Amino acid sequence: MCSLTLQVLKLNGFNRIYAVEGFAEEFEKVVSEKKTDGRYHNWLRRKLYVLDDSGYVALSDRDFEPLENSDPKMYAIRYPKSPKNPRVIYAYVDNGEVYLLHTFKETSKKTGSDYRSAIKIAENRLKSIIE
Helix, strand or coil, rough: CCCCCCEEEEEECCCCCEEEECCCHHHHHHHCCCCCCHHHHHHHHHHHHHHHHHHHHHHCCCCCEECCCCCCEEEEEEECCCCCEEEEEEEEECCEEEEEEEEECCCCCCCCCHHHHHHHHHHHHHHHHCC
16 A cells, blocks of 8 residues: 655745645635735745744744644644634744644634644644655
């Protein structure tokens, strides 16, 4: 049986930011925004510049957070108090590169079920990449 390997693509304009194949389409679906100069695309681009320039130091920004119970260790970029409440899950790899693994809309703050299922998807994607 042949295992499928997920491709990662370097994002234009960034030194250390890569995204899993299909991430851009996934993000557009989550935010319902096809214009790359729209509110949510601009937000993500600003946060990715911070991440690209700062690496782990970006975690001191309130919009970046470590994810509990993720294995391997992953992090999220948040856009709190926005109507769509998008999240982007990412991981650092050994050489300082950042892989954007999954994006989703957080809708259930009380149960955390959105995060649990999103973390599982991101974990599977990361394992597919690094194995």
